[in-house]
Amino acid sequence: MLYPHExxxxxxxxxxxxxxxxxxxDDLDRAQAAVRKNEINWRSFQNKRKGSESSISDDWLLYTxxxxxxxxxxxxxRYRGGNCDEATAIARQLVSELDGxxxxxxxx
Amino acid sequence: MKxxxxxxxxxxxxxxxxxxxxxxxxxxQKFEDLIAEVEVANQAWKARLAALRxxxxxxxxSIPADAFQSPLxxxxxxxDTAAKTYADTPDAIPYLTWLAQNALPMVGDQRKAxxxxxxxxxxxxxxxxxxxxxEWMVGRLxxxxxxxxxxxxxxxxxxxxxxxxxxxxxTFSRVGATINKAPVDSDDFxxxxxxxxxxxxxxxxxxxxxSVKTRIEMRENFSLGMSPPDIVGVDxxxxxxxxxxxxxxxxxxxxxxxx
Numbered sequence: 001m002l003y004p005h006e007x008x009x010x011x012x013x014x015x016x017x018x019x020x021x022x023x024x025x026d027d028l029d030r031a032q033a034a035v036r037k038n039e040i041n042w043r044s045f046q047n048k049r050k051g052s053e054s055s056i057s058d059d060w061l062l063y064t065x066x067x068x069x070x071x072x073x074x075x076x077x078r079y080r081g082g083n084c085d086e087a088t089a090i091a092r093q094l095v096s097e098l099d100g101x102x103x104x105x106x107x108x
Numbered sequence: 109m110k111x112x113x114x115x116x117x118x119x120x121x122x123x124x125x126x127x128x129x130x131x132x133x134x135x136x137q138k139f140e141d142l143i144a145e146v147e148v149a150n151q152a153w154k155a156r157l158a159a160l161r162x163x164x165x166x167x168x169x170s171i172p173a174d175a176f177q178s179p180l181x182x183x184x185x186x187x188d189t190a191a192k193t194y195a196d197t198p199d200a201i202p203y204l205t206w207l208a209q210n211a212l213p214m215v216g217d218q219r220k221a222x223x224x225x226x227x228x229x230x231x232x233x234x235x236x237x238x239x240x241x242x243e244w245m246v247g248r249l250x251x252x253x254x255x256x257x258x259x260x261x262x263x264x265x266x267x268x269x270x271x272x273x274x275x276x277x278x279t280f281s282r283v284g285a286t287i288n289k290a291p292v293d294s295d296d297f298x299x300x301x302x303x304x305x306x307x308x309x310x311x312x313x314x315x316x317x318x319s320v321k322t323r324i325e326m327r328e329n330f331s332l333g334m335s336p337p338d339i340v341g342v343d344x345x346x347x348x349x350x351x352x353x354x355x356x357x358x359x360x361x362x363x364x365x366x367x
Binding site for chain 2: 002006009017018019020021022023024025026028030031032033034035038042043044045046047049050056057059060061062063065066067068069070071072073074075076077078079080087088091094095098
């Protein structure tokens with residue numbers, strides 16, 4: 001379960017050039033319940049588009065869940081995969097390069 | 109005189125046989141008759157639904173759920189039985205094709221009959237040009253078989269089908285997953301891309317060609333260092349926003365679900 005890790009990442013990156021954005025594949029009721037239950041503090045797209053057969057994950061050619069994509073400030077892909085720790089390390093490094101503050105490391 | 113009597117005897121005999129149903133209809137005629145029955149049922153279904161809609165609009169009762177049920181369902185067993193009657197002969201092909209084209213969106217036994225029909229077509233009747241009518245089904249053999257069997261059946265189609273379209277779909281069935289999932293800088297991806305683009309060059313399957321080219325382009329543009337397409341959508345409260353609203357920040361995008 002990535003929720004606690006992601007919640008703390010959002011808190012850690014507050015006021016820094018960072019945003020965590022979700023793309024949720026559940027039906028809306030379930031997604032909203034998950035947000036309340038898990039105190040999810042980031043914004044999510046609905047993966048399935050209303051009135052359309054296509055979904056965001058189709059457009060991005062993603063076939064496995066969960067998948068994390070990290071984009072840098074120029075909107076370029078810097079990570080794509082399922083390893084949350086690796087994605088987090090890359091994101092921290094990128095944010096640090098942007099604002100000049102040192103990257104934190106989990107557990108320190 | 110004698111010849112006339114003999115001719116008259118045969119004509120009379122034939123008339124009696126036809127009238128009493130003793131003359132076996134040809135497989136083609138049987139198929140046409142069944143299709144005509146389907147058409148009659150379809151028209152009756154449409155007319156009933158239109159009448160119910162009109163009544164509902166004028167304050168009558170709501171349309172019962174069963175009114176929406178496909179009128180084709182009762183015919184699946186008939187086509188299936190006919191296909192089995194002509195099993196292993198080309199006469200089964202129209203029945204199997206009808207099942208594949210019409211019963212796949214159904215559920216339970218009807219869906220099973222459709223899947224079995226596709227399996228029979230792509231194996232027993234793999235040399236028939238009629239397989240062109242299956243279109244995407246030949247391109248998604250993994251929907252009908254496990255991975256190993258899908259590969260075997262696809263390779264056989266690529267080798268033996270007389271139709272370049274069928275062969276192209278079979279090639280897509282074999283390399284589609286690699287196109288979708290293999291790293292774009294891998295030899296597997298490059299080989300799959302080359303194979304499918306070569307095959308598609310020689311055939312006129314616009315939907316497949318454009319879909320494959322878009323996928324390849326997307327994959328290649330989605331590798332590290334490339335920019336993916338923007339996301340414009342709605343959040344869980346229904347408010348519209350775009351990923352590009354956050355450009356200039358590092359974005360950690362999580363494709364998630366509450367599993």
